[in-house]
Amino acid sequence: MNYFDKNKPMQSLIPALKDIFSAPAAFFAELPSAAFYSNPFFFASIVIFFATFIGVPFYSLALLFMIPVIWSLSLISLWLWATYMGWAVRVFAKGKLTTTNAFQISAYAAAPLALSTIPYVGAIAGLWNLYLLWVALVNRCRVSSATAIMIIAIPTLLTAGSVVLLTTTLMKMAHIS
Numbered sequence: 001m002n003y004f005d006k007n008k009p010m011q012s013l014i015p016a017l018k019d020i021f022s023a024p025a026a027f028f029a030e031l032p033s034a035a036f037y038s039n040p041f042f043f044a045s046i047v048i049f050f051a052t053f054i055g056v057p058f059y060s061l062a063l064l065f066m067i068p069v070i071w072s073l074s075l076i077s078l079w080l081w082a083t084y085m086g087w088a089v090r091v092f093a094k095g096k097l098t099t100t101n102a103f104q105i106s107a108y109a110a111a112p113l114a115l116s117t118i119p120y121v122g123a124i125a126g127l128w129n130l131y132l133l134w135v136a137l138v139n140r141c142r143v144s145s146a147t148a149i150m151i152i153a154i155p156t157l158l159t160a161g162s163v164v165l166l167t168t169t170l171m172k173m174a175h176i177s
Contacts, residue, residue: 001030004108006042013046020111020132028136031108034100040107041075047107047114048074055117063117081155082106085133088151093143105136130156 001023002015019027034040048071056063063070082103089097097105109132116122130152137148 001027003032004039004043006039009042009046013043016043016108017111020108024132024135025139027108028105028132029139031104031136031140034098034104037100037103040104044075044078044107044110045071047110050114051117054115058117058119078106078110079103084155085137085151088154089137089141089143092151093141093147095141095143097141105140106133109133109136 001019002012003019004016005012049067052063052067052070079099082105083099085106086097086099086102089095089102109129112125112128112132114125116125118125133152134145134148137143137151138145141148143151
């Protein structure tokens with residue numbers, strides 16, 4: 001398997017993406033432990049920048065001026081997800097997953113999100129991301145399928161429910177005024 005190396009980004013990016021998409025189970029099963037955040041940080045940054053540039057024709061050129069905000073909020077969200085995932089594996093599955101390794105898994109699983117800014121494709125990319133997280137939890141962390149689904153579904157459903165509740169509330173407020 002090929003993994004991203006920040007010291008050889010042009011030589012390692014495409015082979016790593018090829019392996020993520022063609023053989024995700026083997027990719028995550030053989031994923032070496034991460035001692036530092038640097039390689040997954042750079043990999044996730046490439047995904048975020050690519051998604052931003054891809055989104056410009058669909059939204060506006062102003063999206064380019066938002067790159068620092070999009071980049072920082074995306075990496076913070078990825079780190080928060082990794083922190084949760086590491087905690088959930090330790091608590092629900094009695095496994096071992098450090099935040100650094102969870103961040104590495106989350107960064108690689110975020111690869112489909114490079115296409116998330118394309119209308120209609122974004123939803124598929126989001127579901128693919130969740131699938132890759134499931135594959136990683138089952139194959140890398142040796143978590144049962146049901147536990148992996150629970151670990152992923154709880155925050156996903158809470159977030160989706162919060163978005164629906166917020167949207168409904170804002171729409172009702174718009175009708176009142």
